[in-house]
Amino acid sequence: MESSVSLQEPFSYAIWPIVAAGAVVLAVLIYWIIVFIRKRFSNRPKKPVVRELRPEDKDRIRRKYIAELDVIGTDFENGRLDIRHAYQKMSMCIRKFVHEMTDIKVQNYTLRDIGTLGIPDLYSLVAEYYAPEFARRSEGDVRNSLARTRSAIERWI
Secondary structure, X not given: OOOOOOOOOOOOOOOHHXXXXXXXXXXXXXXXXXXXXXXXXXXXXXXXXXXXXXHHHHHHHHHXXXXXXXXXXXXXXXXXXXXXXXXXXXXXXXXXXXXXXXXXXXXXXXXXXXXXXXXXXXXXXXXXXXXXXXXXXXXXXXXXXXXXXXXXXXXXX
């Protein structure tokens, strides 16, 4: 019995669909590499422009935030604030202070972002606040941290 079906030779199929599929895969791969590289290197915070204030404005801002630290200390001493909330308020206080002095919105910055700013006092204070703010069980020396925060505000240039 004869058959009218004949088999094709191996690799006798058209090669252009395979080449086209390979080109599409290669183009997508190149696109994702470019996107990854741009995202990786453009995500770094830019060095912000720091505004200059008059000396009397700096003194007014200092007094305002030292008074805020006094309230935090009094509330902690009287039991109206626990350790976690005292550290959270200190963190917001120093961040708002730096924002008013420099116009840099450090309220939204992570510790890593703050490290890129070149403000070592702010970085060390926020790093000190992190554990008591976010740990399951808050432990810290609130009085010492208040004193360090006050000192940083007083020494600010």
